[in-house]
Amino acid sequence: MRRWIILTVAALVLVGGATAGAFAAGWLPFGGGSLHGSAIDPPLPIVDAPLIGADGSEVRLADFRGKVVVLYFGYTYCPDVCPTTLANVARALKELGKRAEDVQVVMITVDPDRDTPEITQEYVSRFDPSFVGLGGDVERIREVATGMGVYFEKQERGSAGGYLVDHTATVLVLDRNGDLRLMLPYGLTGEQIANDLRWALKQ
Template sequence: MAENRSPRMALIGVVAAAVAILVATGIAIAPRTAPVFHGTTYTEVAPAAQFSLVDHDGRQVSLDTYRGHPVLLFFGYTNCPDVCPTTLTKLTSAMKQAGGEAEDIRVLLITVDPANDTPATLKKYTGNFGPAVVGLTGDSAALAVARQGYGAYVEKVAAAAPAPAAHAEHGAHTGHASRPAGMTVHSGVVYGIDRRGNLQVVISDSATPEEVADDLRTLAGL
């Protein structure tokens, strides 16, 4: 009887091993469930646009510098009267609300006013919002590459004129009720980039603090 059982048991073992391998392979190649964000997402997630700029400590940095951290990137300037302080306040508040899941997020403010936003000026300004916020600047060519990479809307106003309610890019509000002469008008959207450097979500300036906090948790968990 023992001799008859041995081949049968061996066959059962082989079949079980084969099933286990198939199951494991299926899990490995099964597509991940797409993350759920309140903000605008992309049909195909792709690497976020690279840049080569200078941080507020005078160090040369790129997007790769922040690899391993979730990144919230937006364009603005230190003399911005409304959009930038409102955005930074909302983001830092949402990070606190999100808790430990979002504690290693980096917020990158890329200036659209390099003539005035020196590294020292940016450092003083971002310091009002906490150590997670980093100001970035560079020469006009490098900043233009960064703006083009994200399709950022920026306009220097030469004369007073009414501001549009929204811009076509991502349906983003400019956030400025009017356009005083000499003012720089820009969109208030925030680009959410995961730890691997992929652009995952665009957060509108109309998002509520609760929605932003939810999106930060999702982004941090990727």
């Protein structure tokens, strides 16, 4: 019951696309300074339904256990929020240096009608070749997203691709056990993201 209360609160805070940047920072002190995101304590288990990788194989987030996972729900037609966020995450990995080997960045598309797993993988690889892109059935994606308080909805309004997708802009961080440990609001710089990832790597 407690888990669902926390997730419901998180969902209410996160819903609304880029406005998720208003999510309050945790400001927990640690050796490297203060967190810019919000720590989840205790960490929360996630819904880990199988998704599809670029090679057509089933992939679960549990496959990345042992690493800190930086998880983002976005799409390739996103005009601003997604490319900005992924560029800042790529900068954060450079800031981490060798420690980036213990971090796996994953983007799950929220637009599977246009983003095949192959297209999603190609897109995220432009930011860093180590990034992983996942796709699959929209209901499966929604199951995973909703379990972490992530919202997305197609908006039938004019754009180059025919429509846009409103979605939570928050970056989620899973710990080495695969549990939700940290939420990073939209708009953090690469340096700020790297700061919080150093904390996550120590947990």
